[in-house]
Amino acid sequence: MPPSATTEPHSRAALPLAPSLDPALAAARMPRQFRPLSGRVAWIAALAMGLGALVALVARLLTALIGLVTNLAFHGRWSTAFGSPMGHHLGAWVILVPVAGGLVVGAMARWGSRAIRGHGIPEAMEQVLLNESRIPARMTWLKPLSSAIAIGTGGPFGAEGPIIATGGALGSLLGQCLRVTADERKTLLAAGAAAGMAAVFSAPISSVLLALELLLFERRARSLIPVALAAAVGTGVRYVLEGSAPMFPMPAMPTPGLLALAVYMAMGLVTGVASVGITKLTYAIEDAFETLPVHWMWWPALGGLVVGLVGYAMPSTLGVGYTNIAAVLGGQLGLGAMVALCLLKLLSWSVALGSGTSGGTLAPLFTIGGAFGGVMGAACVAWAPWLHVDAHAAALVCMAAIFAGASRAFLTSVVFAFETTQQPQGLLPLLAACAMAYLVSGLLMRHTIMTEKIARRGVRVPADHVVDHLERISVGEACSQPAVTLDASRRLAEVRAWLAAGGVQTHHQGFPVIGEDGRLLGVVTRRDLLGQAPGEAMLGSLVTRTPLVVREDHSLREAADHMVEADVGRLVVVGGEHAGQVVGMLTRGDLLAAHTGRLRGEREATRSLRTRRA
Known part of the structure; x- marks a missing residue:
């Protein structure tokens, strides 16, 4: 540590610390730098486009199935034309048609899957939040079949709900069959759902927005691009099969005053x-x-x-x-x-x-x-x-x-x-x-x-999509400075004496250890220093793992993820005039303290509102 960084009076037995050199950091582990896109996105986007075309065809098949059940149940004819129950000649017997459909759906739910009950989107949300977007494969046919029976026998629902659920199930199934991450599987689920809605309503942009607001719980390029492409392909297939006319034509609206x-x-x-x-x-x-x-x-x-x-x-x-x-x-x-x-x-x-x-x-x-x-x-x-x-x-x-x-x-x-x-x-x-x-x-x-x-059922659903507060703050703004570094060649007894002497430097719980060649060897904690090792042992012998470092220009989110992945509570911060200069330490407490400004602003806003009401 540079002499300027210590405030120990000469009467205190201050331990001579290693100078801040430009150590070789070849062995140190850095956090992964954030990248908005990677080559994987192109692969997921290609899968999403193929999925969009498939879901659009499935949507056409499902509407045909609903039409078939409707025509059989209400008109007694074999036809897949997508029509209405109106115009039937059943008289009062029409009351029993939805009852029969309910009996079939109830049996399918009991002996097939209870997940077919309801409108599908909450169940998809639950799988995204709790089960890494894994929807059981049987839902790809149970949900559309049960919905076709329910709607075809008079159920007052639209075809879009089961198609959205089916598209999401197909996307999840595709993600389970391939080697993809949980986030990529979520993207494919949302892409299938968006393609389903787009194929029904010819509404690609709102389909993407539905996926963003109800399924993805984020707005990142890696998920937005595949979902948008899936919705575009789904709409394109609909144009080919059914034309591009608006779903609900209406007279031209005047400009509102x-x-x-x-x-x-x-x-x-x-x-x-x-x-x-x-x-x-x-x-x-x-x-x-x-x-x-x-x-x-x-x-x-x-x-x-x-x-x-x-x-x-x-x-x-x-x-x-x-x-x-x-x-x-x-x-x-x-x-x-x-x-x-x-x-x-x-x-x-x-x-x-x-x-x-x-x-x-x-x-x-x-x-x-x-x-x-x-x-x-x-x-x-x-x-x-x-x-x-x-x-x-x-x-x-x-x-x-x-x-x-x-x-x-x-x-x-x-x-x-x-x-x-x-x-x-x-x-x-x-x-x-x-x-x-x-x-x-x-x-x-x-x-x-x-x-x-x-x-x-105890599932916490994010209500707002906000920028990660830790992503907005750099490590250099939040870390504890200056760094209190220790020389690897020092004997443990000297370090213990220095700790016992007390002082502003010794409140730290972790200390970077520097070798004779200026290389950062690792970090030792106060527990390591006060443990069972003999006093004659060299400080460098206590270092047992590769040093974990973070640069000043990394974000706190990148640093926090680095801590979690490595299962540590502190990182060495490097930067300064030289790329490898040790400038500070970042701890879990620093990450928590970084939220102080955000919470202070929220408290002030709440206090101001209460003052106005009073």
């Missing part, structure tokens, strides 16, 4: 409250099923009974309901029809989902939200034309806002509504309304419709 924009924001707020109520209602119904004195295998059939009764009263509530969304956005339904569709679809869907059948949430929420907004828009047009609210726009913004509030997939909701309608004038009111719904949901509800189920 300031007053109309304020109304759309208010609608987003009201819809956000409604989304909270719908989420709580759904899980309250699920809790009610838990209290029934019958095995859960029979619950989908009981839920199917409600679906059948509602479908008998209003046939348009049966099945996927994409035509309902198009009718609401296109202004083809009157006020009474939209009120009935909103309430009865909510009843049918919430009971069916709460019963544990195999279904989804996107299309039902879009139908309910669109009808809800259509009612408010029609009321504004009829009773307050001076607001200049467009009824079609009101339906569109509430369709997106209800999903933003229920799932908090904010960006997904905004972009999805734009992509599926191709209405650029709708982006501004969509942004405002979805932001309001997101705000209300965050204030009134801790968990979302996607996370409540797994949160009840």
Whole structure:
């Protein structure tokens, strides 16, 4: 240690320490430097593109299967045309069709896999968070088959839910068959899910955003690029098979004025409250099923009974309901029809989902939200034309806002509504309304419709995607300086005497050891120095492992990862005027102390808010 670095008075028996030389660090272990991309990303991206094409074809097969079951169950004909149960001639017997579908799904869940129950995304989230994105292989056929039966027999769900779940399962299976890391497997899972959604709705950008907001829990180039390419390929295959027309065509929207924009924001707020109520209602119904004195295998059939009764009263509530969304956005339904569709679809869907059948949430929420907004828009047009609210726009913004509030997939909701309608004038009111719904949901509800189920099982789901605080701080800013280095040729008795003398230098728990040639040999701890070794032993004999070093310009995240991988509690910091100069030590305590600034800012913000309220 340089004389300038010591403040020991001459009356203290200060031990002469090794000078800060430029030691050879050939044997030292450095942390891995962060790289935004590597050659592996190109390989994963290629796999994701192939997966995207496969999932798009699977999506086409699944919609054909849903069409086949629908035509057989309601129309008695052999056809794979993707149609609606409406127009059937079953009369009151239609009530029993969803019951029969529920019986089959319940049996598949009991003797196949319970994981087919529900809408799929929470289960995928759970596998990402707890099981390194490993979805059982049987889910690649059990989930789509059970969903096709549930939807084809009148279940009030969209085809996108099971396709997203199936795409994710295929991506996970591919990752399990190849030699990839857990993060790469997660990327493939998200790529398959995004490709599935893109293939159904022709909405590649919102599909990528859905994967980012609900599955990846990160936004890094290594995951974003493969997911984006998978969604692009999935959409391209859909263009070839079904064309590029918007999923939900609607009349051109006018540019909203300031007053109309304020109304759309208010609608987003009201819809956000409604989304909270719908989420709580759904899980309250699920809790009610838990209290029934019958095995859960029979619950989908009981839920199917409600679906059948509602479908008998209003046939348009049966099945996927994409035509309902198009009718609401296109202004083809009157006020009474939209009120009935909103309430009865909510009843049918919430009971069916709460019963544990195999279904989804996107299309039902879009139908309910669109009808809800259509009612408010029609009321504004009829009773307050001076607001200049467009009824079609009101339906569109509430369709997106209800999903933003229920799932908090904010960006997904905004972009999805734009992509599926191709209405650029709708982006501004969509942004405002979805932001309001997101705000209300965050204030009134801790968990979302996607996370409540797994949160009840003790799974912690990240709510925000934030920059790693440790990534923003360099080692040089946080390490303890100056370094207290020891000469390897010193006898242990001398070092112990120096420690016993005390002083500002001796509070350290670890000391770099420098050899005669200036080489950094390693680190000894206070425990090593005060252990059982004889006093005549040379200090260098206590060094037993390769030195672990970190440069001043490394980030604290890189240093922390280096500590974890090496299972140590401190690192030697090198830098200064020479690349190998020992300048300090970095400990676990330094890593914790680095959070002080962040926590201080949060405390000051909270204190300021409380002062204003007082």
